[in-house]
Amino acid sequence: MADTHPPPGTGAGSQFDLSQFYQIFFDEAAENLDQMEHMLLHVDLATANDEQLNAIFRCAHSIKGGAATFGFADIAELTHQMESLLDRVRRRELSLTPHVVDVLLDSADLSRVLLARHQGHQSGEPPSTAELVRRISEVMAGSQPSALPSVIDSVIDSGFEATHLPVDEQRRPRKLVLRIGPMATAEAADEIASLLCSFPHVEQLHELPVLQANVRALVVETTLTDEELRDLLAFHATTDQLGIEVDPGHDAREALPAASSFNSAMSDMEDEFFGLFSGAPGLPAENAAESAAVPAGAAPERPTALSAAAFEHKVGGNGNGNGNGNGTGAGIEAATIRVAVHKVDQLINLVGELVITQAMLAQNSRDLDPRLHQQLLAGLADLDRNTRELQESVMSIRMIPMSVVFSRFPRMLRDLALKCGKNVELVTIGEATELDKSLVEKITDPLTHLLRNSCDHGIETPAERVAAGKPEHGTITLSASHQGGSIMIEVHDDGRGLSREKILRKARERGLAVSDLMSDAEVWSLVFEPGFSTAEVITDISGRGVGMDVVKRSIAALGGSVEIDSAEGYGTRISVRLPLTLAIMDGMSVAVGDEVYILPLSAVVESFQVTAGSVNTVARGTPLVKVRDEYMPVVELDRLFDVPRKGAVAGAVTGTGTGTGTGHAAIMVVIEVDDNRAALQVDQLLGQHQVVVKNLETNYRKIPNVSGATIMGDGSVALILDTAAIVRRARGSRPLPHEIGYQELGELA
Amino acid sequence: MGLPHGLDGTVEGREYLTFRIAQEEYGIDILKVREIRRYEAPTRIARTPAFIKGVVNLRGTIVPIVDLRMKLHQDCRPVYSEFTVVVILNLLDRVVGIVVDSVSDVLRLSDEQISDVPEFEGAIEVDSIEGLGTVGDRMLILLDIEKLMSNVDMGLVAADA
Numbered sequence: 059m060a061d062t063h064p065p066p067g068t069g070a071g072s073q074f075d076l077s078q079f080y081q082i083f084f085d086e087a088a089e090n091l092d093q094m095e096h097m098l099l100h101v102d103l104a105t106a107n108d109e110q111l112n113a114i115f116r117c118a119h120s121i122k123g124g125a126a127t128f129g130f131a132d133i134a135e136l137t138h139q140m141e142s143l144l145d146r147v148r149r150r151e152l153s154l155t156p157h158v159v160d161v162l163l164d165s166a167d168l169s170r171v172l173l174a175r176h177q178g179h180q181s182g183e184p185p186s187t188a189e190l191v192r193r194i195s196e197v198m199a200g201s202q203p204s205a206l207p208s209v210i211d212s213v214i215d216s217g218f219e220a221t222h223l224p225v226d227e228q229r230r231p232r233k234l235v236l237r238i239g240p241m242a243t244a245e246a247a248d249e250i251a252s253l254l255c256s257f258p259h260v261e262q263l264h265e266l267p268v269l270q271a272n273v274r275a276l277v278v279e280t281t282l283t284d285e286e287l288r289d290l291l292a293f294h295a296t297t298d299q300l301g302i303e304v305d306p307g308h309d310a311r312e313a314l315p316a317a318s319s320f321n322s323a324m325s326d327m328e329d330e331f332f333g334l335f336s337g338a339p340g341l342p343a344e345n346a347a348e349s350a351a352v353p354a355g356a357a358p359e360r361p362t363a364l365s366a367a368a369f370e371h372k373v374g375g376n377g378n379g380n381g382n383g384n385g386t387g388a389g390i391e392a393a394t395i396r397v398a399v400h401k402v403d404q405l406i407n408l409v410g411e412l413v414i415t416q417a418m419l420a421q422n423s424r425d426l427d428p429r430l431h432q433q434l435l436a437g438l439a440d441l442d443r444n445t446r447e448l449q450e451s452v453m454s455i456r457m458i459p460m461s462v463v464f465s466r467f468p469r470m471l472r473d474l475a476l477k478c479g480k481n482v483e484l485v486t487i488g489e490a491t492e493l494d495k496s497l498v499e500k501i502t503d504p505l506t507h508l509l510r511n512s513c514d515h516g517i518e519t520p521a522e523r524v525a526a527g528k529p530e531h532g533t534i535t536l537s538a539s540h541q542g543g544s545i546m547i548e549v550h551d552d553g554r555g556l557s558r559e560k561i562l563r564k565a566r567e568r569g570l571a572v573s574d575l576m577s578d579a580e581v582w583s584l585v586f587e588p589g590f591s592t593a594e595v596i597t598d599i600s601g602r603g604v605g606m607d608v609v610k611r612s613i614a615a616l617g618g619s620v621e622i623d624s625a626e627g628y629g630t631r632i633s634v635r636l637p638l639t640l641a642i643m644d645g646m647s648v649a650v651g652d653e654v655y656i657l658p659l660s661a662v663v664e665s666f667q668v669t670a671g672s673v674n675t676v677a678r679g680t681p682l683v684k685v686r687d688e689y690m691p692v693v694e695l696d697r698l699f700d701v702p703r704k705g706a707v708a709g710a711v712t713g714t715g716t717g718t719g720t721g722h723a724a725i726m727v728v729i730e731v732d733d734n735r736a737a738l739q740v741d742q743l744l745g746q747h748q749v750v751v752k753n754l755e756t757n758y759r760k761i762p763n764v765s766g767a768t769i770m771g772d773g774s775v776a777l778i779l780d781t782a783a784i785v786r787r788a789r790g791s792r793p794l795p796h797e798i799g800y801q802e803l804g805e806l807a
Numbered sequence: 808m809g810l811p812h813g814l815d816g817t818v819e820g821r822e823y824l825t826f827r828i829a830q831e832e833y834g835i836d837i838l839k840v841r842e843i844r845r846y847e848a849p850t851r852i853a854r855t856p857a858f859i860k861g862v863v864n865l866r867g868t869i870v871p872i873v874d875l876r877m878k879l880h881q882d883c884r885p886v887y888s889e890f891t892v893v894v895i896l897n898l899l900d901r902v903v904g905i906v907v908d909s910v911s912d913v914l915r916l917s918d919e920q921i922s923d924v925p926e927f928e929g930a931i932e933v934d935s936i937e938g939l940g941t942v943g944d945r946m947l948i949l950l951d952i953e954k955l956m957s958n959v960d961m962g963l964v965a966a967d968a
Contacts (some may be wrong), residue, residue: 411867653851699853757901758862758871758963761852769864775850 083124084177085396087133090117091166091173092465098162099468103154111148114162118144121169133172136187138253139194140165145289146198161197163469165190232280235266236287237301239273247274254278254291399495402455409445409452410642410750416445417747417771449748453642456496460538460547461489463502467509467536474513481520481531482513488538493545497636500616501547504609508549508632509534511606516553516630526627528552541635544618544660550631556582556624582622586610617765619731619782645749645768645778648727649742651701654776656749656768661781663728663735665743683726683737691788692726694739698763698784729781736788738779747771751778763787820917823940825947826894826907828876833907834914834940834947839896843910846891859963865895865902871963872904873956898953903963905952914947916940921949 094117101110118141125133140162146152171185236254241247251274254260260282266275280287284302291300423431423438464486475482493501517523517532524530535550558581565572565584572584585606610620618636637643644659666685673683673692681692696703726737749768754761754777765780823834849861849872858877862869872893876885885906893904921938935955940947956963 407867414867701853752867752869754862754869757869757903762854764852767850767862767869769867769869773864775862775864775869777850777852 080128080176083128084173087121087124087173088170090121091170093117095163095166095469096465098159098166099472101154101159103156103159106154108148111144111154115141115144115148130172130176132184132187133169133176136165136169136172136190139191140169143194143198145286149286152198158197161190161193165194232304233263234278234280234287235301235303236276236278237273237303238276239299240270241272241299244271247272250274250291251276254287260287397455402452405452406456409449413445413449413748413750414769414771414773416441418773421771446748449642454492456494457492458495458498459489460491460493460498460545461486463498463505464489464536464538466502467506470506471509471513471534474510475517478514479519480513480517481523482517483531483533484509485533485535486537487535491538491540491545493538493636497616500612501634501636504612504634505536505547505549507605507609508634509536512549512551512553512630512632516551516555518554522554526554545636547634547636548631549634550629552629555626555628555630556585556622557626561585578624579621582624585622586620617780617782642748642750643778644746646727646746647744647770647776648695648725648738648740649744650695650699650740651703653699653701654744654770654774655695655699655740656776656778657727657729657738658765658778658781659746661729661731663730665725665727668724668726668739685726685728685735685737688735690728690735690737692737692739693784693788695779696739696741729785731782731785734785734789736785738784749776749778820915820920822913822915823947823949824894824910825912825914826892826910828879828908832911832945832947833875834916834949835894835896835952837913839898839952841895841897841902844893844895844904845889846887846893846906848887860906863893863904865904868902870895870902870904872906873963874906876906876908878955896952896956898956901963903956914940914942916942916947916949 094114097110097114097117101114118137122134122137122141125131125137143152143158143162147154147158152158168185168187168190172187175184238250238254239247241250251262251265254262254276260278260280263277263279266277287302288300419438420442423435426435428435467486468484471482471484512534513532517534518526518528520530523532533552535548537546537548537550539546558578561581561584562572562574562576565587568587570584570587572581586609587607613620613634613636616636618634621633621635622630623633624630645656646659646662647654647656664685668683673681674689675681681694682689683692695701724739725741725743726739727743728735728737751766752768754764754767761777763780763783764777765783766778767775768778770776822837824837824840825832825834827833844865847863849863851861852859855861858874860872860874862871864870874885887906890909892907892910894907894910895902895904920942921940923938924936935951935958937949937951940949
């Protein structure tokens with residue numbers, strides 16, 4: 059964070075442009091909101107410990123501080139309210155109830171929206187924070203129904219049950235004289251005064267006349283202790299700037315408008331200004347909607363009181379030393395750095411080039427005499443090793459755990475389940491599984507869709523579930539795991555499953571060619587038809603078709619595939635298979651004629667030589683080869699890619715389409731994709747290498763049966779085969795082997 | 808580059824890279840040209856039009872190579888020699904190479920030197936010709952290379968894209 063410090067001497071000036079630090083604030087605030095949401099969702103309401111509550115508090119605290127510093131008044135106000143609420147919770151004055159969590163989550167959501175607005179992502183009317191501020195006040199007020207009945211009556215929401223909250227019988231309203239200031243400006247003092255009065259449990263009785271323009275004195279009635287008052291204002295005024303005196307001779311329960319003499323403690327005041335955020339415009343005003351409308355752009359001019367020291371302090375993520383916010387975020391910052399994605403991409407490209415150059419050198423030096431060139435060869439061997447390690451390290455920069463994606467779902471499901479009136483539990487497995495960042499970003503939307511479908515349409519209502527003999531709460535399992543060179547993400551629910559008949563009926567209505575004889579897998583794949591993504595389908599079948607074509611397309615675009623398994627009454631499992639990374643893979647190079655193609659090693663099962671007689675054809679001349687006990691379709695790569703054969707060689711292998719192997723040996727490479735196998739007929743196996751995957755679409759276009767290209771050691775380009783497409787093609791419309799775990803599904807139900 | 812500049816510092820007319828295909832001389836906007844290279848055998852891609860020779864590695868970038876002679880129906884059996892030239896172009900965020908017989912010149916043409924294309928029936932996409940340039944007694948066919956290359960028939964872009 060060192061580079062965020064403002065140059066000395068500029069901090070207090072109004073010329074200082076804070077906007078250059080906005081992005082840091084936005085990033086941090088977003089991180090804090092995520093963290094807070096995560097913690098709120100995972101905290102056990104009954105047994106929440108101080109550590110957890112403090113952590114949640116710190117998040118709100120940090121955001122508030124930053125928002126106030128940068129002049130985002132609406133966020134500052136809202137998070138300030140959240141902070142106040144959380145402060146009460148961590149002091150055990152308020153228990154953490156589901157209602158409190160709801161209010162906090164909603165507030166966090168609104169903060170996100172407000173953040174997005176300030177970042178310029180959205181336009182239109184700014185959302186008002188007034189409603190949430192009111193709700194937070196209610197929650198806080200609700201904690202002490204018997205202590206302050208008049209206040210409660212005025213603000214409590216009729217629908218809110220406050221009786222389960224602990225009642226602090228010890229507390230009685232006190233009457234205090236509060237002295238605020240001297241602040242930097244009169245406005246700052248006013249703002250704090252109004253802020254103070256907007257706190258729950260603080261009721262302003264009247265204001266006392268003071269000598270200085272930047273000092274306010276208020277007579278208030280409150281149930282808060284001195285310490286709590288100081289804490290509440292800790293961000294806005296230092297201890298020195300806040301004077302608290304018990305108003306003598308008045309009992310709080312006496313007539314409210316009674317005036318009080320004010321013994322000014324002016325002599326104690328120090329002219330030295332030390333308030334951190336006293337001048338910031340972000341302080342909550344009484345009219346929340348109005349303050350929310352303060353445009354962000356106007357902010358930087360306003361914080362005249364912002365000293366360089368204060369700014370530095372705040373950007374560092376720390377509180378102002380009163381114990382509330384110590385060390386906020388420091389741990390995270392120490393462990394990670396934020397880097398622009400394009401820099402990493404560039405690094406990866408460069409390493410890719412290095413790998414290619416290294417391979418080229420290795421190839422060119424192969425024929426050198428080891429005795430004559432011993433040093434050179436040793437150097438090349440070192441280069442080889444270092445390049446590989448460098449490549450692995452650079453690639454790992456992009457790998458991030460799936461938990462980044464998964465973490466957003468508990469919240470989503472919670473809200474959705476609430477809305478649908480369902481009882482849904484989300485179980486996540488394999489959160490540590492790492493995936494390339496670019497993939498993580500792109501898989502989030504499809505996964506969100508799948509989970510939403512599961513909750514919305516898969517899981518039954520509690521009543522239906524009980525009637526079906528299932529536990530009341532449905533379970534959605536979201537799992538990620540590595541399987542060879544790919545990652546498998548599964549969304550599995552124990553809901554009602556897909557209905558064969560309904561899908562078939564729907565398909566017929568849509569004029570799709572279907573028959574009752576279709577296998578389950580074929581029937582399920584119908585929901586990927588674009589025609590199934592209309593609103594009426596949602597109600598007719600279990601609604602799996604909503605946008606599933608989009609899901610499938612976006613996953614296919616990532617080089618992945620989707621499969622559905624379902625058993626009516628027992629649930630549905632949707633499996634998404636994705637490559638680990640889009641940038642590099644282990645490949646096997648094969649020669650066909652004079653051409654070289656790359657097979658993803660992850661798809662290669664085995665290779666063997668075939669001789670005459672072991673290849674048979676079935677109808678339409680499709681060759682089949684028997685591998686042990688299994689017949690599998692043969693894909694002749696030379697035919698698939700129209701590889702030119704020189705005169706005599708032509709037709710030598712299996713020759714023309716009707717030929718069945720004319721006696722010449724060929725090499726078959728068995729590839730497997732999604733449990734489906736096919737044999738690729740090639741001329742020669744060349745070797746295995748790590749290949750840098752290059753996109754053909756960048757400058758050219760998508761080629762059928764090709765997933766990309768790579769650069770070989772000699773600098774030439776080789777095409778990487780799209781094994782999934784080739785296997786699908788080879789197996790045509792043959793039914794996919796159906797290996798659903800019915801038993802497993804049944805056990806979960 | 809020692810080119811004529813107007814008094815106000817602006818450059819008059821536009822610069823064209825001229826190249827020869829058989830007997831004809833063509834010109835393309837020099838700003839689209841990235842570099843000029845020797846022809847090296849590309850990696851063939853199955854089931855593409857014959858004039859798409861394949862892809863080559865341009866310092867780590869996969870670049871498709873189009874034989875402009877074949878595309879313009881000048882000569883359907885081109886011979887590639889060590890003098891065959893590939894012009895690498897930057898077009899519409901893409902990098903594409905075109906094969907030509909020889910590169911001749913970089914010429915600046917003023918507006919007066921460019922005339923409209925007369926209507927004629929021809930194999931070459933007439934609408935990809937920007938105009939005809941006159942330099943002395945030479946006639947230049949000025950190609951809108953971007954338009955020519957982004958034509959779907961070209962096979963450089965997927966038809967459904």
